[in-house]
Each structure stands twice: as C-alpha cells, then as structure tokens.
Amino acid sequence: MLTEQDVINLIGELDINVDIDAISAEATLKSIGIDSLDVFTLLVEIETKTGKKIPDEDVDKLDTINAIVEYFS
Amino acid sequence: MIGIKSIGTYLPEEALDNLEQASKFGETEEFIRNKIGALYLPRKDQGEDTSDLATNAVRNLFDKCPQLEKIDIDALVVITQNPDAEGLPHTSAILQHKLKLPTTIAAFDVSLGCSGYVYGLYILKGFLEASAGKNGLLVTSDPYSKIVDIEDRVTSMLFGDAATATWLGEDPLWELNSVRYGTDGSGADHLKVVDNQLAMNGRQIFNFAALQVQPHIIEVLESEGISPEDIDLYCLHQGSAAIVDAIAKRFRDISDRFVKDLTNTGNTVSSSIPLLLETVIDDKSLNRILISGFGVGLSMATAIISKIPED
Numbered sequence: 001m002l003t004e005q006d007v008i009n010l011i012g013e014l015d016i017n018v019d020i021d022a023i024s025a026e027a028t029l030k031s032i033g034i035d036s037l038d039v040f041t042l043l044v045e046i047e048t049k050t051g052k053k054i055p056d057e058d059v060d061k062l063d064t065i066n067a068i069v070e071y072f073s
Numbered sequence: 074m075i076g077i078k079s080i081g082t083y084l085p086e087e088a089l090d091n092l093e094q095a096s097k098f099g100e101t102e103e104f105i106r107n108k109i110g111a112l113y114l115p116r117k118d119q120g121e122d123t124s125d126l127a128t129n130a131v132r133n134l135f136d137k138c139p140q141l142e143k144i145d146i147d148a149l150v151v152i153t154q155n156p157d158a159e160g161l162p163h164t165s166a167i168l169q170h171k172l173k174l175p176t177t178i179a180a181f182d183v184s185l186g187c188s189g190y191v192y193g194l195y196i197l198k199g200f201l202e203a204s205a206g207k208n209g210l211l212v213t214s215d216p217y218s219k220i221v222d223i224e225d226r227v228t229s230m231l232f233g234d235a236a237t238a239t240w241l242g243e244d245p246l247w248e249l250n251s252v253r254y255g256t257d258g259s260g261a262d263h264l265k266v267v268d269n270q271l272a273m274n275g276r277q278i279f280n281f282a283a284l285q286v287q288p289h290i291i292e293v294l295e296s297e298g299i300s301p302e303d304i305d306l307y308c309l310h311q312g313s314a315a316i317v318d319a320i321a322k323r324f325r326d327i328s329d330r331f332v333k334d335l336t337n338t339g340n341t342v343s344s345s346i347p348l349l350l351e352t353v354i355d356d357k358s359l360n361r362i363l364i365s366g367f368g369v370g371l372s373m374a375t376a377i378i379s380k381i382p383e384d
Contacts, residue, residue, distance in 0.1 A: 015107070015318065035100075035101075035104050035108060036275075037104075037108040037109075037279070037313070037315040038108075040275070040276050040279040040280070040283075040315070041279075041283070041315065041319055043276070044279070044280055044283045044284065044319070047280075048284070056274065056276060056277070059276065
C-alpha cells in the first residue's frame, strides 16, 4: 500500500527544486521537474518502502503520482 | 609489508563537451552538472590503444618517483576489459615492452571493470607477498570510447578515457586493511558488450549501486571494528554524480565525506578510484580511507586503507 502522500514525501527527498505542496497527482513526473535519474532514485525508494520489485517494462507506465499509487493499490 | 607507495595518472588532452552532447539528446545543463556530474569526457586519439594510455600513466608515476628503478619491478598487472587489439596477446605484455621493463617481470591482465582497482590492489599485494616480490605496478586502463556508441544516450554522456598506475611496494605510505568482495552474475546482462558496442540497463545498474553498496560498506567497517565516522574519506567509484549521491545519502551524518569529483573525467571505470586517491594520497589530515568499486558483472569490492604513521 502506497499513498499519494507517501509518493509526494519521497519526491520531496529528491534533490530537485520543486514545491511539493503544489504538486498535482495527475501531472507527469517530467513536468514536475523529475528527470530520468530522479525516477531511478524515486523507484528505488518506493521499492524499498513497499518491498515490491518494479519490472523494467512497467517503469514507463509510472509517469504520474496517481499512476504510481494505482500500481501499488 | 606491501602497500601503496604512489600513484601516477593520465588523462588524454582531447575531451568531448558533455553539454554539447546533452543538447543533442535534449537534456538540460542542470542534468549534466547535477546528475551525470561530468562536463568533459576525455577521449584518446584514434591511433592510441589501451597500452598507450597505460604507458603514459606509468611514465607519470616514474616522473613522480625517480627512486623507482625499472629493474626493481617484479610484477605488472593491467586491469582492463578493453585490451589492445582483440585481447590476445595480453596488454600487460605489450606494456612491458613499451616501457622497456625487465623481461624477468611477471605480467598479466585482469578482466574486471569498475571493481577492478580494489581487486587489483589485493591481487598484486598477495602475488608479491607469495612470490617474495618487492615492487609491483597496478595499472588501470579501460577506454570505453572503444565500445561506446555516441548516439546512445544511456552511455554516451557517462564514460571518459583515463589510465592510472599504482606502485605497490615495501615501506608504503598506505597499508591495505579489510576488504570484501561481491558478485551477482544474475545481473550480468545489465552491462555488456553486444556487437562491439556497450549496452547498459541504466536503471538496474543504478539500483545495484544504490542498494548493494551501502550494506557492503557497513560489512567492511564492522569487520574492521569501526563505525562510519571513523573513516576520513569515502572514495567510491565515480559512476555518476547521481550514483555517488544515492549512496552518500544513506550515510546522512557524514555524506560530505563522500568524494564527488568527475567533472573533467566522467566515469573512467577502474581508473576512477585511483584518480581520486592520487589527489589525496599526500594529505596529512587523512588517516583512513574507504574505497569501493562496483559495476559490470555485477561485481563489487570494498576496502579500507590506512596511512602508515611516520617515524
């Protein structure tokens, strides 16, 4: 189980300039300013938190906070 | 006791401008500066081969250490997975001839990537001690420009060419302490050469580094009976700025002790750790350094080196 707030908190720990209070769960990660290596970092943290491995073929689908939350629901 | 006495280095003068490459791939300057970490990627001349880079690194070492006589060198080890020509004969034999080292020397190559320098230190120390040798040269020279496709966005912004030469001998400045190795061949496909070109699953390599290196470091520290705070400097393989950051942040209180210095080199594979060590080896404020290499294989090696107190 992963909540929207969990993902937002993990994004807040990334070394990026983003106002996490203003993040839309529907916005693409790229539009928030999360680059490809930030995605790697975010997914590592999500895998660690949930204990679930994310296969490479699923990564492209996880392009919004909503998509990530739904994937783990 | 055999340990580290000095380190020579070589970076080719020519270099790719990584910001130009970033522009080609639609990446930002911020991405290059903060995540890749390399503004320039040194490139060997087309006519140069692996042994030529190695020759320059060893000559730099000889220039620094005039007391090191060629006749006194017992062993020569070259760490490379991109050897001269097609790998036969071994590059170390070619290097022996180019440097006019004695024909009594033992010379062999070791096929390892980013973990190769740490492995090589212990291989050469063990070899010298087992055969009553007194002096050995550990050379790293693994020019990935031979296999990187410049149109591949995953790898072309990462790797730089370089070579280093470490003198291992008696009465060293630094001794080798605890070491741990690791291998997980289930990830071998994540970084490999296919049809003479490098293919990398960047996410899986990142995951390996981000998740496996920290516990490996802790294991070595525990084997030495010390805590993370007892290490003055962490010289990790410079895979990318993002990889170093991902590991360093797992040591939150001392993350500033993790060196990040690849602006002018990029990821130089087995040369990255000795390039860092060369800049700090004479720093009197440092007594204990942790070194860790990780990558292709998947392979990793982590060790602690400590300064020999002056008499």
